Each structure stands twice: as structure tokens, then as C-alpha cells.
Amino acid sequence: MLSGRDELGHRSETVRRANLSAIVRELHESGPMSRSDLVTRTGLTRSAIRGLIGELVAGDLASESPAALDGTPGRPSPVVRPDPNGAIVLAFEIAVDSLAAAAVGLGGRPLEHLRIDLPRGRSSVDDITSALAELAATIRARLPSTATLVGAGTAVVGVIRRRDGMVSMAPNLGWRDEPLGDRLTTALDLPVPIAFANESDLAALAEHRRGAARGIDDVLLVWGSVGVGGGLIVDGAPLTGSAGYSGEVGHIPVNPDGLPCRCGSTGCWETEVGSSALLRRAGRPPEGGHEAVDAVLAAAGAGDPIALAAFAETGRWLGIGLAGAINVLNPDLVLLGGRLAPSYPFVRLTLEAELDRRVLRASRRLVRVVPTSLGEDAPLLGAAELAFEPLLADPAAWLRPRHTLAALASA
Amino acid sequence: MLSGRDELGHRSETVRRANLSAIVRELHESGPMSRSDLVTRTGLTRSAIRGLIGELVAGDLASESPAALDGTPGRPSPVVRPDPNGAIVLAFEIAVDSLAAAAVGLGGRPLEHLRIDLPRGRSSVDDITSALAELAATIRARLPSTATLVGAGTAVVGVIRRRDGMVSMAPNLGWRDEPLGDRLTTALDLPVPIAFANESDLAALAEHRRGAARGIDDVLLVWGSVGVGGGLIVDGAPLTGSAGYSGEVGHIPVNPDGLPCRCGSTGCWETEVGSSALLRRAGRPPEGGHEAVDAVLAAAGAGDPIALAAFAETGRWLGIGLAGAINVLNPDLVLLGGRLAPSYPFVRLTLEAELDRRVLRASRRLVRVVPTSLGEDAPLLGAAELAFEPLLADPAAWLRPRHTLAALASA
């Protein structure tokens, strides 16, 4: 903020920054590849690639190994691989009924991974930050001493301001206007900044980078846990909105005369497609938690007509809400994640039928609806991807001594 | 497409392109300014600015004039102004009951402007393209011979594919799967490509560049004519979705027990906030057209309780639908345009009340709802802005002889 740089004017240095960024991104997202692959993918010349790779290798962000011979003529090109120890991030997740932490190396490989149960209901911010601090300490102790920490990211089941991790609302945790960001930053005391975002947003990011939405640039992910959240990828980048509160699809009004919602409104989508609605329709206590949902899933799998009908009705409402979002966003792909992923086979028919009725033909022809592919860890992996973002955007800043003029000026 | 350039690798040429683009954009969007203003806004050095401006002046995209003395010490800096004749676009609009065409110069000033009435109801694509061709011919004849045409854009009241102007659905015109793009390109026979987009999307673009949303990077515009359309600005850029079908807020399902919609679904937002709904609630024939809406507006202005109640109910439904969109998008600003702009004072209270109930507190605190400021011509002006986009993105391509290798290769 104090730098005052307008970012409008470009110079030679900008070029180098952009090219290094392109290479590191390519390696991080697509994995090891030969130098000549990088030449074709970036459009740069062999000489330019050589210089840039040399810099990355010297800075421990990449390493080169002899080519794997593939039987084609010509001199073999050495394989460049992202160095998982050269740049590591810590990822955290505050979910409905668990906490998780992981260390992820450049290239996206999880190096360490821990998850602990969280008692359902209200937990104080201090309880959670100290539990996360313990997880972080355990994980850091297991990392090799050569590992270089370059960032940290946190996924939170709630409405959170990305800038500073202020939680506006997290009904599952009983939070309202809690300064999670400040507290966690203090409790973890890391040498790098911590980034924050909503769990659904980060699940979308992870699925876009490494899951079912890979290579697809316009994606809507719907994440069902107790409530229903959403994450958006638009033109290949996460849509955050003005402050990071975007994607709250759970609170689209779909039934103005519907049931009261935890947010204070009535007839939110969440009240029709959340787990309570499913349990209610299946004739079970709506507060059953995810074990109860699993039971309904099992019953549906066994052909139980009441369970199947409950899913069918949920699918109908899923379709109604999705139709609105699809008409507004025109995505290529809709992903159903969290508790909705295993429900997919049972909601599919009624969901698609509502889309056929309610989505404009032009958009309907383009959009597919499928379950996610990364499972329950998607938000955690997304938090890691979020944490990598500054490095990917400007690797040059990590290749120079950390005490640059810019660093001193901003301190 | 055929160029095969990855756009990933940067080079010195990229820097120049980006810097020229920054300058031309700044001039186009903010109007004439001194060279030293450009220095501070772009962060480039005086030397660099001088060279770039020189190139723009030589290419007739800008001109320099003596400084306006403002009483401050120091050598006065010459004023650089975009040259309205150096780069002109043609803009077209196919609206509900009129056709319009305009010529707009770099800097955004309309040089010529024509609008003709269109008989309500079905019109063939050929009727409309030939009418537009006549308008275009008239306007081109009035332009100075030095004017250089650099693009053309068309706003259409319907669901249209941006890539090629294929109209999927335009109920107001009675169109379905009509190849407007091909026909108009043939009929106009312009030396530049024609861009296409939905009228609401372009109204949003225009309001963002030159209207009430200037400088605000996350905007949702709702445009009411017969139906209801929407346009989105996200992170300062138009959100188009995968094919350009985004922003169809009129077809968000809001009322499960609602009326049938022209799109084939039921309970779409449009059925509750479109002009038919207003007229119905005001006890008038729903097919009255915009004269009838104006009559209700006048009645409300005079204090007629039935008209006021009709607007209040419309406002309530406006709030319900907007709440969903705001929760999903987290915009800073919502603009009400088209027929909704004059309704604003009469819908405001009930609309805001629904937002208070239904929008998550975090987003609610950030968002404001106001009417548009450019009036009925917003889509037309947006079409001009759309047409300018290629020039603004890469002015260098217009400064060199048109028959570059790239142009030959793509031909």
C-alpha cells in the first residue's frame, strides 16, 4: 500500500517477473516437464528459458534431472521439476466438525497432513487458534530443516473478509464478528503472512487447479456441509467480490414463504438443500449431523423409497437454485462437493429436470453438473493454493535476499 | 486462433504494448490530461512518456496542445488529448422498440447519433439489419473524411453469443437461434469486425466507464425494459461467462408458485419485477408497453395510492431477487437502469427492507443501490466501449501499417 507503485507502467523487470511467474506456475500446476516443453508452452526462446530456469534452480524453486528418453530423435531435454522443499506452505482448515492442517510443497504435493475432530457446537476463537497452533507446531517439527516456508492459508466455514480474516458470521461455530485473522496470526507467529478465505471458495480453487474443474475457466462449485456454500471461478480466476464475501449461494432466496434460515432471512436455498431439509424429508431428526446424512445415503443406496424421495426433492430444489446461479453466471461446469458429492447419483435426475425447465437454452447447452473429485480435503488444498499465490505471481521476490529495499520500506 | 501465441511469454515488445495501452486507456477513460499527469498515473518516466506520446501523436491517436496555465510554479506541461477523429467506432443498438446507431470518437464523445422507432412485435433479422445499414450509411456520410474507423459494436435485447453474434433468444423481437452476427456483418460490410453483446451487459460497461459506477470495480446492473436483464462488472472488468450469456438475472427463480415466464420456466424474477407485473398490480392491462408504465410512474408521482402500492410490491420482489444476486456476487454497487431508473424513488423503501432481511450482514454493509446515470443510451454507449476494446488493449497494432505479417497470416 505504501509502495505507491501504480502497476500500470511496465519495464524490463516486469517482463522477467512475468516470465518467471509463467514458468513457476506451469511447473506448480502441471508438474515436472522438460525444458523444451516449457519453451513450447511459454513461447519463449531456449536461451530465455535457460536463463530463467538457471535462476530458479539457484533459488531452490526448481531442480533439473537428466531427460527420460522417449525414443524420439534429437538431443534429450532435461526435466525440470518444482522443488517441494524449496517452497512450502502451511494450510489450515476450520471445518464444521474438524480442524485440519497440512504442509504442501511447490507442485502441490501434501508433505504432512493432520486432522482432528472438533466437538459440534460453539467453540471459542481462542480454543481453535490454540488447537491450530499445536497442529502447526507438530507439522513444522516433521518438516526437513531445508524446507523454506513461503506462505500460509486458512479455509474457514463462514463468511470471512479475505483482507484480514475477520469472520462476519460462522453459524456452525457460533461466531459473529470475530477477529480470527488477528488471533491466528498471533497464535501461530509464522514468519509469513496468513491468507484467509471461505472453505467453498477454496474448494473451488483446488478443484480448478487439481480436480474435476482442471482446465475449465468458468466454474460454479456448491459445497454442502451443514449449510451450503459456493465458490466461483470466472475466466480462470477466483471471483471474490468486493471483500471476499462472494459465493454465498446458500442464501439465495428461492422460496420467499419458506422456512427461517440461520442467517435471519426466510426461504434461503440452504433451508431447502441443506442437510436439515434432507433429514426432515427422510423423516429423521433434522439435527442428526453428518452421521445421520450418511445413514440416509446408505438407505438410498439400498433402495429405500423414503430416502430416495427425500433426495429427489432435495435435487429438485438444488436444480431451482442452481438454475438462477447458472443464468447469472453462465458457467461451463457446476461441481457438487462436500456432502453433496455422494448425494449426486440420487439427486441427479430431478436436478437436471429442473435445469431443463429453468435454465435458458443457451446456457443449458453448455453447462454440465458433476461431483467434485478431491473429496473432503478440497478446502484444505485450496488454502494451500491460496498461500502459494504470492509466490506464483512474483517468484522473483523470493529469489533475491529477503531484506530488499522494498521489504524494508513496507516494514 | 491461428496465431498460436501463448501469451504467456513476455518480451520487450510486450512492455511497449502494455505502456501504450495504459496511456490510451487513461486518455480514453479520463479525458485530456497533461504529460506530467500521465507520468504520475502510469509511474513511467518522463522520457518514456515522451516517446510513447510521440508515437501516439504520429499515429493520430492523440494530439498535444499548449498547457493551460494553472498558477503553479514550474514549467507547464502540454495537454495530451485523445484524437476523436483518429479512432472512431460505430455503435448500434437493437432495443425493444427502437433501433439506434452512433459514431463515437476516442475519448468517448458521440459524434453522430440516430434513433428510429421500431414497430412493437416481431421483426425479421433482415428488416433490422437493413434498417441498421441505412442508419450506418447516413452516419458514415456525416463523418469527416479524415476519420479512421477502428471498430464496431452492437447491443442486442436478447441472449446473444459474444463470439459471433448468434442470437439464442430474443422474445421482444420474436427471435430464436437467429444468426444476427453473420447477417449484420454482411449488411454493413464494414472494414472492421463487429462485436456483439447483450444490452444490459453493455449498459453495465458504459455505466462503469462513464456513469454512476465509475471507479467502482464490483457492480451489478439491473436493466428493466419489457423483460429484466443484468450486467456484471467484476474486478473492474465485464463478467461474460463462458459464452457471453451471463447476467440473465431476469430468469432467477424467485417464486415457486409464480407465473409462467416467456422463457418457458415459471416464477422467474422477471415475472415479478417486469413491466407486466407492475401494470397488473396497478390494475392496468399488462401489455400496455412503456407508455402505460410512464402513466403509472406519473400516477405514483402524483401520490396515487394504487400506483404507489404497485411500486412497493415490485420493490419487494426487486429486493428478493437482488438479495440472491448480492449474496452470490458481493458487489459494491447495484445500479437500477432502463425503466427501473425512474421507478427508483418508488421502489426504494421496500427494496431496501428486503435487502436488510435477506442479504448477509457482511455484504449488506458494503452495497449501495442507486439508479443509473446515463439514461436510455447506456447500451449504445456500451456498444461503443466494446468496440474500442481491441484498440485500447493494443494500440500498437493500430500504429503500424495495417498489412503486418500477423494481419496477413490471420487473413
Next chain:
DNA sequence: GACATTTGAGAAAGAGGAACACAAACCTTG
């Protein structure tokens, strides 16, 4: 084993902005 093919290596060239020194044009001050 000769030859085509692909790629790495290294030096020279080219493009473009930054840095610096200086001159020009304005203001203020006595």
C-alpha cells in the same frame, strides 16, 4: 557409421525503459 533432428550453450544484437544532466518555462520574492 553417416545423417537428420532436436536441444543446449554462448556471444552478439536489438528493444525498451530508467537514470542523469541540462535547458526551458513558469512562479514567487525582494
Next chain:
DNA sequence: CAAGGTTTGTGTTCCTCTTTCTCAAATGTC
């Protein structure tokens, strides 16, 4: 009205970074 301070245009040199070009190395094919 002249001197001095301030801001900005001008022109030259320098620096950064990529491309271009040439040659050598490593592989497959005949």
C-alpha cells in the same frame, strides 16, 4: 524587474532482458 526556486521537456547514456545466430552435443534412423 531581476534573481531564485520549481517543475517539466529534451537528449544521451546505461541497464535489463529477450531474441537471434552459430556451434556443439546427444539422440534416433538408415
